[in-house]
Amino acid sequence: MVQGDPENIDAQYRTEYSIKALTDAGVEVDELLLQRGDWDQAKGQQIVQDALTQYGDDVEVVFCNNDAMALGALQAIQAAGRTVGEDIYLVGVDALTDAVQNIVDGNFTGTVFNDYFSQAQGAANLAVKFLKGEDVDPVNMVDYVKVTSDNAQEILDKIK
Numbered sequence: 001m002v003q004g005d006p007e008n009i010d011a012q013y014r015t016e017y018s019i020k021a022l023t024d025a026g027v028e029v030d031e032l033l034l035q036r037g038d039w040d041q042a043k044g045q046q047i048v049q050d051a052l053t054q055y056g057d058d059v060e061v062v063f064c065n066n067d068a069m070a071l072g073a074l075q076a077i078q079a080a081g082r083t084v085g086e087d088i089y090l091v092g093v094d095a096l097t098d099a100v101q102n103i104v105d106g107n108f109t110g111t112v113f114n115d116y117f118s119q120a121q122g123a124a125n126l127a128v129k130f131l132k133g134e135d136v137d138p139v140n141m142v143d144y145v146k147v148t149s150d151n152a153q154e155i156l157d158k159i160k
Contacts (some may be wrong), residue, residue, distance in 0.1 A: 002044050002073060004065040008155060011065045014093055018063040026028040032058060037069040044069030048076035060088060067092035067111055069101035074107055095147050097159055103152035113145040115153055 001018070004011035015034070020155045022029050033051045037043040044064055062077070064070035069135070070092030082114055084107050092099050095113035102108040119142045126136050149153050 001045050002030065002062065002064040002069045003034060004039045004069070004157040005050065006036055014065045015063075016127055018091070022061075037064070037072075039066050039068055041068045041072040045074030045075045046077055048073040048074075049079065052080045052082070053078060057087070062088065062090050064090075064092045067096040069096040070108065070111070071096075071098055071102075074102060078107075078111065095145075095155060095159065098158065099145055100152050102157045103147060104156060106149070110146060110148045111160075115145050115146050117158065120140045 001015055006012065009061050011046070015074075019029055019031070032055050033047075035051075037047055047069075048062055051062075062070070062073050064073055070090055072134075073090055073092075077088055077090060079086060081140045084090045089109040090107075092111045094109050099108055099111045100113075103110060108117055111123050122142055126140060129136050145155065
């Protein structure tokens with residue numbers, strides 16, 4: 001686990017729920033390393049390089065709290081001769097263009113898209129309802145979108 005700033009609530013949730021998703025699916029998890037990467041690509045690369053050196057093939061999944069760190073992790077994984085999707089999985093967060101392209105290319109397992117298009121549309125729709133005097137809920141959520149090989153090209157086309 002390459003964590004952003006551990007004081008950041010998003011980093012805390014991203015860390016907690018990444019592991020929870022695996023355990024809820026019945027996967028046995030042995031956390032080998034949890035290290036702070038501060039949202040930085042170079043730190044992500046160094047952390048994963050060190051983990052692969054220390055733990056070798058025992059590293060089966062690399063979670064990164066953002067895609068910048070995951071892009072660094074990808075460099076370390078490739079330098080170690082490992083292949084994402086074959087002998088290791090790599091997951092980030094943010095759906096950066098480079099990360100989504102790497103999913104399309106088979107070099108990333110997945111990322112998460114904070115759907116700002118739907119957020120903007122939802123906010124506009126709520127504003128119109130409010131201005132018309134209609135009741136609106138005080139909290140309106142828009143789901144995050146898992147980005148995998150199944151939908152990566154569609155997401156990439158949206159964000160380019």
